[in-house]
Amino acid sequence: MTSTYTEVEPTFVPVQTRSExxxxxxxxxxxxxxxxxxxxxxxxxxxxxxxxxxxxxxxxxxxxxxxxxxxxxxxxxxxxxxxxxxxxxxxxxxxxxxxxxxxxxxxxxxxxxxxxxxxxxxxxxxxxxxxxxxxxxxxxxxxxxxxxxxxxxxxxxxxxxxxxxxxxxxxxxxxxxxxxxxxxxxxxxxxxxxxxxxxxxxxxxxxxxxxxxxxxxxxxxxxxxxxxxxxxxxxxxxxxxxxxxxxxxxxxxxxxxxxxxxxxxxxxxxxxxxxxxxxxxxxxxxxxxxxxxxxxxxxxxxxxxxxxxxxxxxxxxxxxxxxxxxxFDDEQLFYLQARGIAEDEARRLVVLGFLSDIVQRLGIPSFQEELLAAIEAELAANAAVGAGEGAR
Structure with missing residues (x-):
């Protein structure tokens, strides 16, 4: 039986890890x-x-x-x-x-x-x-x-x-x-x-x-x-x-x-x-x-x-x-709504609670207030967009 050998080009392996x-x-x-x-x-x-x-x-x-x-x-x-x-x-x-x-x-x-x-x-x-x-x-x-x-x-x-x-x-x-x-x-x-x-x-x-x-x-x-x-x-x-x-x-x-x-x-x-x-x-x-x-x-x-x-x-x-x-965590929303908080306000509180963890780690009161205000503005813009879509 005759066998043949074919040289195979090495496969290129892309860099995967950050250190490389x-x-x-x-x-x-x-x-x-x-x-x-x-x-x-x-x-x-x-x-x-x-x-x-x-x-x-x-x-x-x-x-x-x-x-x-x-x-x-x-x-x-x-x-x-x-x-x-x-x-x-x-x-x-x-x-x-x-x-x-x-x-x-x-x-x-x-x-x-x-x-x-x-x-x-x-x-x-x-x-x-x-x-x-x-x-x-x-x-x-x-x-x-x-x-x-x-x-x-x-x-x-x-x-x-x-x-x-x-x-x-x-x-x-x-x-x-x-x-x-x-x-x-x-x-x-x-x-x-x-x-x-x-x-x-x-x-x-x-x-x-x-x-x-x-x-x-x-x-x-x-x-x-x-x-x-x-x-x-x-x-x-x-x-x-x-x-x-x-x-x-x-x-x-x-x-x-x-x-x-x-x-x-x-x-x-x-x-x-x-x-x-x-x-x-x-x-x-x-x-x-x-x-x-x-x-x-x-x-x-x-x-x-x-x-x-x-x-x-x-x-x-x-x-x-x-x-x-x-x-959103439905259980969190249900908990807040069950205590008389409207759904929009409940959602706002959930998002603020989720993101404020990072803000509090800053340890700079003036910047913490500024960032919380920026988050509030983002949420208000989202509510306005949602209201507009509902009107259509």
């Missing part, structure tokens, strides 16, 4: 995404196309400090430390923002200083067709404490990198608040490294914008470091709100908690949450948990939720993940 993704500061290395890539398949890439090339004028947004301008250091050119100490672009929009931002804004909290009032940077879009690229470095030196808030309003086409460095023993809270107009496009990559016995609280809060994609990546590098990643979104008709979250436990005895909550209403409202947690081989004694929960308020809305967990050591305290998407 390539990095480059050259947009050409990535090329324009097609929507088939693992990190783009839930994103309307055609809508994001303006951010695949550096901005020609880079005048799409204006920056102003509401408070804390005394903590702004000299701008950082490419190659000027600490710019690039932590940040590595992992997709084309991050590489574009790196190349397009000739200088980076540098917010620097001095060593051992406790800053009571939040440092607030307002980022205001200058027009729907205007483009901007940015790189922002937020650095908390050893044993310092501060809160930094990035507020986005107006409309623009905005590619943004935020590089966060939390030195040993520091405590830093970073809040990015998206209240764009409906035609804004915003793609942001937040990358952080947390030192020994340091703590980072990171909030992504998205209410406005046509397409908002904010992807945080946090490395708990030092022993005893802690990372708390929280998110809140409210997607309306036609809005796409997305976050791809990566938490890397690298040091020993690290603690991580990820909780994102979202509400959706209206035809075509779409939220995407992808959560990746990696517990590295040296991250012994780690305690980590991630969860995403979504409340769908109307027909025609869609929430995609994908949790992933990689564990490279068996010596951990605990690790887990969870995801849930659903409509």
């Amino acid at each position: 993704r390539p990095h480059s500061f050259d947009p050409a290395e990535f090329g324009a995404p097609t929507g088939r890539e693992v990190n783009w398949k839930h994103t309307p890439v055609a809508q994001l196309k303006p951010l695949f090339e550096p901005a020609a004028q880079n005048d799409g947004v204006a920056y102003s400090f509401v408070s804390g301008e005394q903590f702004v250091s000299s701008p950082l050119a490419q190659g000027a430390a600490p710019r690039g100490e932590v940040f590595l672009a992992e997709d084309v929009t991050a590489a574009v923002a790196w190349q397009g931002a000739a200088e980076a804004t540098h917010i620097r909290i001095p060593r051992e200083q406790e800053v009571a009032e939040p440092v607030v940077l307002e980022i205001t879009g200058q027009g729907a067709e205007r483009r901007a690229d940015a790189h922002i470095v937020i650095e908390a030196l050893e044993h310092s404490s501060a809160t930094v808030v990035l507020q986005h309003t107006g409309t623009a086409q905005y590619a943004q990198n935020v590089e966060i460095i939390v030195r040993d023993g520091a405590r830093l809270t970073v809040v990015t608040l998206q209240q764009w107009q409906d035609d804004a496009i915003h793609a942001a990559a937040h990358q952080a490294r947390v030192g020994a016995d340091a703590t980072l609280k990171h909030f992504v809060i998205s209410f406005g914008g046509g397409l908002v994609r904010v992807n945080p990546s946090v490395e708990l590098a030092g022993n005893g470091s802690e990372g708390y990643l929280y998110g809140l979104s409210f997607a309306d008709s036609g809005q796409h709100l997305e976050s791809q979250v990566y938490l890397h436990h690298k040091g020993a005895h690290t603690t991580g908690d990820v909780l994102y909550k979202g509400a959706l209403q209206g035809e075509g409202a779409h939220s995407v949450w992808i959560g990746d947690v990696l517990i590295g081989k040296d991250a012994t004694g780690t305690d980590s948990y991630e969860a995403n929960r979504n409340l769908v308020l109307t027909e025609g809305a869609r929430a995609d939720s994908i949790p992933n967990l990689e564990i490279e050591t068996g010596d951990i305290v605990g690790a887990g993940h969870a995801s849930a998407t659903g409509r």
Whole structure:
């Protein structure tokens, strides 16, 4: 019997895990995404196309400090430390923002200083067709404490990198608040490294914008470091709100908690949450948990939720993940209505109770009031739409 041997070409295996993704500061290395890539398949890439090339004028947004301008250091050119100490672009929009931002804004909290009032940077879009690229470095030196808030309003086409460095023993809270107009496009990559016995609280809060994609990546590098990643979104008709979250436990005895909550209403409202947690081989004694929960308020809305967990050591305290998407809890509504509360008011209370958990974790009373008011406004708009549909 004669046998023949045919050489078979090796099968291409695409990158699946977050830790394996390539990095480059050259947009050409990535090329324009097609929507088939693992990190783009839930994103309307055609809508994001303006951010695949550096901005020609880079005048799409204006920056102003509401408070804390005394903590702004000299701008950082490419190659000027600490710019690039932590940040590595992992997709084309991050590489574009790196190349397009000739200088980076540098917010620097001095060593051992406790800053009571939040440092607030307002980022205001200058027009729907205007483009901007940015790189922002937020650095908390050893044993310092501060809160930094990035507020986005107006409309623009905005590619943004935020590089966060939390030195040993520091405590830093970073809040990015998206209240764009409906035609804004915003793609942001937040990358952080947390030192020994340091703590980072990171909030992504998205209410406005046509397409908002904010992807945080946090490395708990030092022993005893802690990372708390929280998110809140409210997607309306036609809005796409997305976050791809990566938490890397690298040091020993690290603690991580990820909780994102979202509400959706209206035809075509779409939220995407992808959560990746990696517990590295040296991250012994780690305690980590991630969860995403979504409340769908109307027909025609869609929430995609994908949790992933990689564990490279068996010596951990605990690790887990969870995801849930659903409509109103009928039992909760019945309980409230049985006590004389009208159905519309009962629904409002259920949504507020669901989302206010994230708001309360901020610990900034003025912002908590502002966000609760924004949620109320979203609910009122939904009620008005429902009333209009009923009239027809």
